[in-house]
Amino acid sequence: MEKRVLFRSSWLPYLLVAPQVAVTVIFFFWPASQAIYYAFQLQDAFGLESRFVGLANFQDLFHDDRYFESFKTTAIFSGLVACSGIGISLVLATMADRVVRGALAYKTLLIWPYAVAPAIAGVLWAFIFAPSIGIVTYALQKLGIDWNWIINGDQAMLLVVIASVWKQISYNFLFFLAGLQSIPKSLIEAAAIDGAGPFRRFWTIVFPLLSPTTFFLLVVNIVYAFFDTFGVIDATTQGGPAQATQILVYKVYYDGVKAADLGGSSAQSVILMAIVIALTAVQFRFVERKVQY
Amino acid sequence: MVENRPFLTFVAHAVLIAGVVVVAFPLWVTFVASTLTYEQIANVPMPLWPGDQFLANYGQVLTAGSTKGSAAPVSTMLFNSLVMAVVVAVGKICISIVSAFAVVYFRFPLRRFIFWMIFVTLMLPIEVRIIPTFKVASDLGILDSYLGLTLPLIASATATFLFRQFFMTIPDELAEAARIDGAGPMRFFVDVVLPLSRTNVAALFVILFIFGWNQYLWPLLITGQESMYTVVIGIKRMIVGGDAATEWQLVMATAMLALMPPAAVVILMQKWFVKGLVETEK
Numbered sequence: 394m395e396k397r398v399l400f401r402s403s404w405l406p407y408l409l410v411a412p413q414v415a416v417t418v419i420f421f422f423w424p425a426s427q428a429i430y431y432a433f434q435l436q437d438a439f440g441l442e443s444r445f446v447g448l449a450n451f452q453d454l455f456h457d458d459r460y461f462e463s464f465k466t467t468a469i470f471s472g473l474v475a476c477s478g479i480g481i482s483l484v485l486a487t488m489a490d491r492v493v494r495g496a497l498a499y500k501t502l503l504i505w506p507y508a509v510a511p512a513i514a515g516v517l518w519a520f521i522f523a524p525s526i527g528i529v530t531y532a533l534q535k536l537g538i539d540w541n542w543i544i545n546g547d548q549a550m551l552l553v554v555i556a557s558v559w560k561q562i563s564y565n566f567l568f569f570l571a572g573l574q575s576i577p578k579s580l581i582e583a584a585a586i587d588g589a590g591p592f593r594r595f596w597t598i599v600f601p602l603l604s605p606t607t608f609f610l611l612v613v614n615i616v617y618a619f620f621d622t623f624g625v626i627d628a629t630t631q632g633g634p635a636q637a638t639q640i641l642v643y644k645v646y647y648d649g650v651k652a653a654d655l656g657g658s659s660a661q662s663v664i665l666m667a668i669v670i671a672l673t674a675v676q677f678r679f680v681e682r683k684v685q686y
Numbered sequence: 687m688v689e690n691r692p693f694l695t696f697v698a699h700a701v702l703i704a705g706v707v708v709v710a711f712p713l714w715v716t717f718v719a720s721t722l723t724y725e726q727i728a729n730v731p732m733p734l735w736p737g738d739q740f741l742a743n744y745g746q747v748l749t750a751g752s753t754k755g756s757a758a759p760v761s762t763m764l765f766n767s768l769v770m771a772v773v774v775a776v777g778k779i780c781i782s783i784v785s786a787f788a789v790v791y792f793r794f795p796l797r798r799f800i801f802w803m804i805f806v807t808l809m810l811p812i813e814v815r816i817i818p819t820f821k822v823a824s825d826l827g828i829l830d831s832y833l834g835l836t837l838p839l840i841a842s843a844t845a846t847f848l849f850r851q852f853f854m855t856i857p858d859e860l861a862e863a864a865r866i867d868g869a870g871p872m873r874f875f876v877d878v879v880l881p882l883s884r885t886n887v888a889a890l891f892v893i894l895f896i897f898g899w900n901q902y903l904w905p906l907l908i909t910g911q912e913s914m915y916t917v918v919i920g921i922k923r924m925i926v927g928g929d930a931a932t933e934w935q936l937v938m939a940t941a942m943l944a945l946m947p948p949a950a951v952v953i954l955m956q957k958w959f960v961k962g963l964v965e966t967e968k
Contacts, residue, residue, distance in 0.1 A: 396854070398861040400791050400871035409788035410800050412781040413841060420819060420838040421807045427818035485705045488698040495699075501953055502706040507963075508948035510900035510918045513941055516925070517712040520719065520934060528715060531731040559709065564963070571964055585689055620813045624902035628922050642813045649817045650907070658817060665814040673809050 425666065431659035443656075450660035459636060460644070460661075467640040470554065471618035478558045478614055479607065482565030487595065489566075490573040500570070507563040511556075511624030518556040519629040542630065546637025549630045553638050556629065557622045565610050572606035573599065612676045619668070641665055713945075720744070720939035727934050743939040752924045752936045758912035760940050763920040767899055768947070770835050770916055774898030775891050777840040783883065786849035787875055791861070808843045812904055820907050830914045835905055839898070844966045845890055852886050853879065889962030892955050896948045917944040 435446040454460045489499050506514070521529045524541040533540045542548040576599060584594045623642050626632060632639035632647060639647070645665060649658030715734070719727055722737040747760040788794075789801055812819060819838060828834035856879065864874040905916045915923065921940045925932050952959050 396790055396858065396861075398858040398865070399793055400861075400865075400874070402792065402871060403794075405871060406788040406792035406794045406797070409784040409792075413785040413804060413846065414800060416781065416837065416841040417803060417807055419822060421810050421815070421841060422803075424815040424818035424822055425810050427821070428815050431818070481705075484701065488701045488705075491698045492695065492702065495702075499702045499706060501956065503702075503709060504956070504959075505949045505952055506709060508896050508900075508952040509945045510902060510948075512902045512918050512922060513900075513945050514712075516921060516937065516941055517716050520938065521712055521715050526728055526730055526732065526934070528731055528734070559712070562709065567960060567963060571960075591691065591694060620811050623813060624900075624918070627902070627906070628925075645813065646816060646903070655817065662814045662816070666810065669811065669814060670809045 428659045428662040428666075431655050432663045433656075434659075435656050446656070450656040451664075453657060454660055454664075462636060463639050463641055463644045466550075466636070466638065467619065470550065470557075470622075470638070470640055471615050473550075473554045474557045474561070474618040474622070475611055475614035477554070478561045478565055479610055481558070482562050482610075483569055483603075483607075485562070486566050486569030486573055487599070489570060503566055504563040506560050509560055511560060511621055512628040514556045514560040515553070515625040515628035518552060518559065522552055522555075542634075544634055546634055549634055549638050553622070553625050553629060556625045557618060560625075561614060561617055565614070568606055568610055569603065572603050576602050609676070612672060616669070616672055616676075619665075619672075641668075716938045716941050719934055720942050722935055724933055724935055739935065743935050744943070747936050747939045747943070751920075752933050754926050754931060754933055758915055758920060760917060760920060760943055762913060763915050763917040764943060764947075766832075766835070766914060767916040767918065767944070769832055770901065770905070771895045771898035771948075773832065773836040774839050774901075775894035777836060778842040778845050778894050779887055779890055781840060782842050782845035783849050783880075783887070784875075786846050786853060787879060789846075790850055790853040791871060791874075804841075804843050804846050806843075807841055812838075816903070816907065823908055829908050830911050834908050835914070835916070836898075839901065839904060842894075845894070848886060848890060848966055849883065852883065856882060885958075885961070886965075888955075889958045889965065891962075892951055892959045893962040893966055895951055899948045 431443075432450055433445055433447060434443040435449065436443040485503060489496060489503075492499070509517075519542075521527050522540065522542060524530060524543050527540075530540045540548060542552045580598055580602075581594055584598055589597065619640070620642055622640070623646065626638055626640065626643050627646075630638040632643045641661065642665065645658050645661045648654045648661065652658075718734055718736050719732065720743055721740040722732065723739050726732060726737055749759050749761065751757045751759050785800075785804065789797060823829055823834050823838060826834075828837065860878055861874060864878060869877070899916075900918060901916070902918055905919050906922075909915055909919060912920075912923075917940065921937060921944055924937050924940060
């Protein structure tokens with residue numbers, strides 16, 4: 394799509410794009426190219442000298458069990474976050490689409506967690522699940538469940554999943570609600586006249602018509618779980634216990650900033666970039682075309 | 687609703703109320719904890735009804751910070767967060783709206799290239815270029831400054847796309863009429879495009895304000911002095927490890943202070959928020 398009516402100037406358009414281009418080059422392209430450069434370098438222990446080592450950093454990574462462990466953790470984590478977040482929001486949105494009375498109040502009360510920073514969400518949930526003073530920990534102990542995410546890896550994973558899903562529900566909810574409201578009421582009415590009950594109507598009409606929204610949310614939630622949950626993890630488990638919640642992004646940060654392994658961290662950055670590019674490509678290719686039955 | 691099924695309506699309300707309660711539960715516990723003394727919290731289970739320490743706890747964090755963790759007053763952190771959120775939101779809107787205008791209303795040799803350049807930034811989140819971006823900021827001498835907190839976050843592909851999409855829907859007749867009346871491109875931009883973009887700007891501002899306020903990794907990297915902490919970073923620094931050592935009543939008061947401003951923006955500007963959220967993702 395192009396404009397028919399244009400303005401003419403030899404210098405003005407460049408002036409207008411200059412600020413955006415300057416920030417993009419200085420803070421995006423230059424650092425990204427540096428990350429790629431460092432990925433092929435090895436620094437000595439004092440950071441004084443570095444030399445070209447080809448693919449050695451990548452080979453080290455692929456021989457490192459902990460890196461594969463981190464991949465697996467990321468896959469489990471993002472799978473859990475995306476599926477439970479989408480499932481819960483779909484149920485809530487379907488219900489909110491059904492009620493007439495109080496619809497706006499429910500909506501308002503369900504969307505505010507979007508405004509909470511991931512790190513703060515982590516702190517809130519870590520507090521109510523705190524091993525010694527947490528209120529939910531206390532309730533669980535009454536039920537005979539020994540809860541301590543500081544030492545139990547599975548429980549730590551569950552904690553970061555809960556905090557991450559809690560924050561993301563409002564986003565999914567709004568998109569599902571918009572999707573539900575755009576389904577023509579005549580379709581539902583026709584099915585009702587033909588004798589289809591509410592559940593039948595949901596599975597044969599509503600759910601298929603929502604599939605573009607669901608697919609879009611799946612990609613967005615995976616990207617969210619990959620990158621935006623850094624704050625949740627850093628504020629709660631910090632990747633522990635014993636790397637049980639060390640997702641890829643956290644490992645890049647930990648190896649690069651805390652362990653000062655520039656080459657290894659950069660090589661991981663390059664792999665992450667490839668993953669983001671793939672996810673963005675999937676999003677644009679399929680979301681544009683719309684998934685339809 | 688196509689038919690009247692009282693039982694299903696009842697189930698719908700029950701599920702929604704359960705959802706609202708579960709979603710609000712952590713907030714309630716946080717609020718209650720922020721009004722108790724440390725002894726009341728440590729005496730498991732803590733009460734679920736607010737205590738009388740509201741003024742004492744909030745007063746202490748706003749003016750003095752915590753005693754065991756970070757000792758920076760939270761009022762300074764809230765100010766830093768506010769500066770960061772407003773500058774990032776306004777900055778992103780300003781540089782995106784002019785670059786979208788250039789891309790839509792002009793033809794120039796590097797147009798496609800620049801458009802793709804902006805597009806590609808979508809694929810380079812801060813998380814994948816942590817250390818080199820830190821080095822750039824350090825070389826430029828903008829660590830521990832407002833400029834360093836905000837400038838690197840100001841480029842925005844999504845805002846540029848949103849404005850581009852919107853400009854495409856502005857009728858050509860308006861630009862034609864402006865040209866016939868002898869208006870140059872900047873006059874057209876200021877008198878026609880900007881007023882038409884008002885609702886988009888408002889919607890985008892809400893989303894970007896929350897984005898800026900909630901930034902975590904970048905401020906964590908470049909702020910070393912406590913006086914430059916944003917409140918999201920500050921709260922992390924108050925948790926000193928272990929349930930016994932952390933002054934939870936102060937951490938929870940800070941958490942309330944950190945989440946209220948963006949939550950208020952979402953609730954009070956709900957219409958713009960929903961519009962901004964749904965449109966920036968298209």
